[in-house]
Amino acid sequence: MTYPEPDPQRTRALPNQGGQPQPQPQPTPAAPEDVRRAKRVRTVRMARTAVTFVCALFAVVLVFQIILVLAEANPANGFAAFVDGFSSAVSLGFDGLFTPDSAKAAVLFNYGAAAIVWLLISAALNYLIRRFALPGPRVPRA
Incomplete structure (x- = not known):
């Protein structure tokens, strides 16, 4: 079997032969x-990643607390007690903001509002860090 001659146009990108x-x-x-x-x-x-992680962690803990209360988890359980203590610490004072007749609705509204505020805090801090800590656009030298 014979092969045709290589085409110089097709092989010009090959390394030096x-x-x-x-x-x-x-x-x-x-x-x-x-x-x-x-x-x-x-x-x-790295700073923006840390801020996002911490604020998202607080929001997730608050959502876990809402889920545990709505699902009527055993409050004597170690995990449920930990989440309850952690969520009350990061609730930003929203614990008694809404007082509906149902305790489940109160947890949903209060901790739900706190979780949303944590996400807003994360967005605001990330904007401020990006706006004031990053260098401005490059200016070409003359």
């Missing part, structure tokens, strides 16, 4: 201001 190694382009060193900018952006991202 002559046995000579092609020189690799040397990476240009980053300017110090680029390194500082990259470090600052990385630090801001």
Whole structure:
């Protein structure tokens, strides 16, 4: 079986066939201001991630408390007691804000409002961190 001659247009992207190694382009060193900018952006991202995680954790604990109360979980259980204590600590004072006739509705409204406020706090803090901590746009040097 014979193979056709290679087409130079199709093989031009292949590495050098002559046995000579092609020189690799040397990476240009980053300017110090680029390194500082990259470090600052990385630090801001880590701070925003931490804020999002903590606020979301508080909201999830409040939602767990709502689910446990609506499902009539045993309050003497260790997990239910832990969630109850944690959720009362992060409820932002919303514990007695709404006072409907049903205790389940009171937990749903009070802790639900606190969970929503935690998500709003997360969004506001992330906006403020991004707005004031990140460097501005690059200005090309003349």
